[in-house]
Amino acid sequence: MNWNTLQSSLQGDLFTDSTTRKLYATDASAYRELPLAVVIPKGEKDLITLVNFARENKTSLIPRTAGTSLAGQVVGNGIVIDMSKHYGKVLEVNTEEGYVWVEPGIVRDDLNKHLAQYGVFFAPETSTANRAMIGGMIGNNSCGSNSVVYGSTREHLLEVRTILADGSKASFGSVGTDQLLSIQ
Ligand SMILES: Cc1cc2nc3c(=O)[nH]c(=O)nc-3n(C[C@H](O)[C@H](O)[C@H](O)COP(=O)(O)OP(=O)(O)OC[C@H]3O[C@@H](n4cnc5c(N)ncnc54)[C@H](O)[C@@H]3O)c2cc1C
Numbered sequence: 001m002n003w004n005t006l007q008s009s010l011q012g013d014l015f016t017d018s019t020t021r022k023l024y025a026t027d028a029s030a031y032r033e034l035p036l037a038v039v040i041p042k043g044e045k046d047l048i049t050l051v052n053f054a055r056e057n058k059t060s061l062i063p064r065t066a067g068t069s070l071a072g073q074v075v076g077n078g079i080v081i082d083m084s085k086h087y088g089k090v091l092e093v094n095t096e097e098g099y100v101w102v103e104p105g106i107v108r109d110d111l112n113k114h115l116a117q118y119g120v121f122f123a124p125e126t127s128t129a130n131r132a133m134i135g136g137m138i139g140n141n142s143c144g145s146n147s148v149v150y151g152s153t154r155e156h157l158l159e160v161r162t163i164l165a166d167g168s169k170a171s172f173g174s175v176g177t178d179q180l181l182s183i184q
Pocket of ligand 1: 132145
């Protein structure tokens, strides 16, 4: 793989050294597998570049936030994408309609510290809520001891903006019947 070309097209950082790869070879599970490389991306363009690079080089991407998964979800032999460093912003709080737009690398408890001023909170809680980030909570559909009352993450997820395997952008959310028929 042409790592030099990849690094030159990224705003963030690419690591292929063995120390960094060893650091990212595990999560909170018992599994261990050395990734090919680790990227700490910056900005949306880096993510599109990584998706295109992985497709062209027939390798996989392993998005990672806090890495507290218990079943090896962020362990693998592809390229680990560490979203915890540059994607931790709250983008919009809309108290009238009751939603908040966030980036995937915001820690769940930090989000609630921010929301406290509006008198609302993001309900799903894991035991690891002071580390776990929203991207990982969506990936795992995380919930906690109050899930009987509050439900799990998917019950609070309104829309997700993603990058598909061909590098195009797509949003997923619920649609009404009229909208569904117009899509078809
Ligand atoms: C001691 C302990 C207690 C725990 N207790 C609970 C509990 O009470 N309830 C519970 O539900 N879980 C629990 N967990 C598991 C884990 O902490 C949670 O599921 C947590 O929410 C995962 O968040 P994370 O940021 O660590 O995600 P990660 O482990 O980093 O990632 C989780 C998944 O999300 C995917 N992902 C992350 N970011 C993105 C992104 N930007 N795009 C696409 N995919 C992405 C990853 O690829 C992975 O598949 C516990 C774990 C430990 C170690």
